[in-house]
Amino acid sequence: MPEIRISIGNRDFDVACQQGEEHFLRAAAAMLDAEAQPLLAQLGRIPETRMLLMAGLLLADRTAALEDQLREAEGRAREAGAEVARLKADPVTREVPVIPAAVTETLAEIAARTEALAARIEDGVAG
Known part of the structure; x- marks a missing residue:
């Protein structure tokens, strides 16, 4: 020891x-x-x-x-x-909305048409 x-x-x-x-x-x-x-x-x-x-x-x-x-x-x-x-x-479920591609494409087309109409109106007012 x-x-x-x-x-x-x-x-x-x-x-x-x-x-x-x-x-x-x-x-x-x-x-x-x-x-x-x-x-x-x-x-x-x-x-x-x-x-x-x-x-x-x-x-x-x-x-x-x-x-x-x-x-x-x-x-x-x-x-x-x-x-x-x-x-x-007990997990919490969260749903995340997914926008379908067709809706996105339709909205893009509507936006393009709206811009075209706005341009035509501006040309008509200016001219």
Whole structure:
């Protein structure tokens, strides 16, 4: 079982861990140290046990807030998933009108005739 030295609040600790878990222990120690450093800056020298307790409580508070956010996000994800399932089960049908080619051609012919009549009328009025 490997033993590694970690530093929390400018204090060193020798801690044993399972083989291959050294990285996780160092990461956890870094998180505790990140909470301990501001405490030391604000309060100065404090007993080791108090520093570790306070840093642990601050870290636990942050973790609890993140867990609350995670639960809320999971709830929103469940609601969105239920809405997607509902929409898939009961899809909305949209009909898009398609104008037949014959109608388009007829309208184009009417437009051309109208323009021709308008031109003849203008020529008659102008002449």
